Amino acid sequence: MSLYERVGNIHIHTLFSDGTASPTDVAAIAERVGLDYILITDHIAYPREFQGWHGHTLVLIGEEVHAPASPHLNHFLAFNAGEDVARYGDQPQRLIDAVRARGGLGFIAHPYERSGAFVSEPEINWVAWDADGYTGLEIWNYMSEFKAHVTTLPRALLYAFFPQLAITGPFPETLAKWDQLQHTRRIVGIGGSDAHATIYHLGPLARRVFSYQHLFRSVNTHLLVSSPWTGDASQDAQLVYQALAAGRAFVAYGGLAPARGFSFTAECDGATYTMGDEFSIHSEAIFRARVPARAHLRLIHNGACVAEATGTELIHRSSAPGFYRIEALRHYAFRERGWVYSNPIYVISAR
Numbered sequence: 001m002s003l004y005e006r007v008g009n010i011h012i013h014t015l016f017s018d019g020t021a022s023p024t025d026v027a028a029i030a031e032r033v034g035l036d037y038i039l040i041t042d043h044i045a046y047p048r049e050f051q052g053w054h055g056h057t058l059v060l061i062g063e064e065v066h067a068p069a070s071p072h073l074n075h076f077l078a079f080n081a082g083e084d085v086a087r088y089g090d091q092p093q094r095l096i097d098a099v100r101a102r103g104g105l106g107f108i109a110h111p112y113e114r115s116g117a118f119v120s121e122p123e124i125n126w127v128a129w130d131a132d133g134y135t136g137l138e139i140w141n142y143m144s145e146f147k148a149h150v151t152t153l154p155r156a157l158l159y160a161f162f163p164q165l166a167i168t169g170p171f172p173e174t175l176a177k178w179d180q181l182q183h184t185r186r187i188v189g190i191g192g193s194d195a196h197a198t199i200y201h202l203g204p205l206a207r208r209v210f211s212y213q214h215l216f217r218s219v220n221t222h223l224l225v226s227s228p229w230t231g232d233a234s235q236d237a238q239l240v241y242q243a244l245a246a247g248r249a250f251v252a253y254g255g256l257a258p259a260r261g262f263s264f265t266a267e268c269d270g271a272t273y274t275m276g277d278e279f280s281i282h283s284e285a286i287f288r289a290r291v292p293a294r295a296h297l298r299l300i301h302n303g304a305c306v307a308e309a310t311g312t313e314l315i316h317r318s319s320a321p322g323f324y325r326i327e328a329l330r331h332y333a334f335r336e337r338g339w340v341y342s343n344p345i346y347v348i349s350a351r
Helices: 023-033 092-101 142-149 153-161 172-182 233-246
Strands: 004-012 037-040 052-054 057-061 063-065 076-079 105-108 136-141 188-192 199-202 205-208 219-225 249-253 263-268 271-274 278-281 285-301 304-318 322-332 335-342 345-349
Touching: 004 136, 004 188, 004 233, 023 037, 023 052, 023 057, 052 233, 057 233, 076 092, 092 105, 105 233, 136 142, 136 172, 136 249, 136 335, 142 153, 188 219, 188 233, 188 249, 219 233, 263 278, 263 322, 263 345, 271 278, 285 335
Parallel strands: 004 037, 037 057, 105 136, 136 188, 278 345
Antiparallel strands: 004 219, 052 057, 063 076, 076 105, 199 205, 219 249, 249 335, 263 271, 263 285, 285 304, 285 322, 322 335, 322 345
């Protein structure tokens, strides 16, 4: 099956909640940046009338839902539910079930957060780990990571003008939780910008540190869809949701280098598999990752690194069942930083 890469930004807020631009203006910015799709997720708001093609960018409307009485816990991204599901936000399991019952997809938003000492923002964590049935996790949230690094006034001023110095990658505890959950069932990983384009104030100083344009070039979710765009918004939306549901996706930080063209495959018995695929292993499989720029590549098997390479390709042979995913890191400003995180390929023992 031929697959087609589509680059999009997920987890975006507009004037319908606490963002600073209309969905129409956000769509126009996304088109200028060159995104193939965006997924708007306002807090407890569902302006579905903006869904559709806006120029060359497909705009999809989801929703970020949480309990009104507990706004700083258990945020959930609901996609393709077809309606406002905010009324279920007071009970995470009920919310997850409602999204699934409507044929939608659900992702835990910023499951772990850390708030830097100089940031007047709460830590919004997911604590309802007894809930089940969600599609996946937001493994990398750009704004969640940034606020964790703003620990002092000097750092706040430095990072306001040079935000790339702050960004290093997903929180280790989030990746560890993702791997832990994979032992029980498939869990799809996505990346989100959490775009608000807020203007921050420090005394008389005011600065929009993260414009939509900046954020749309930060943490994006790359999908491998099963056919070219049709031009019909409803059909093309389903291509996006099908790829998300299958885990045919990887997360990449464009602040280090463009990631279009990344690939991660497994070859076994004459067949080739990619992210989200599952196959039975009868003999040795060849795992191959390719990146469009030089990087430190790590192959993760069942949560542990089993192979590493520096360059643009990693090749590893294995006959062990389990789940395999790739991490790619690049050096910037004297340290190694996260760049690309693939969804797993799943290998099961032949019976």
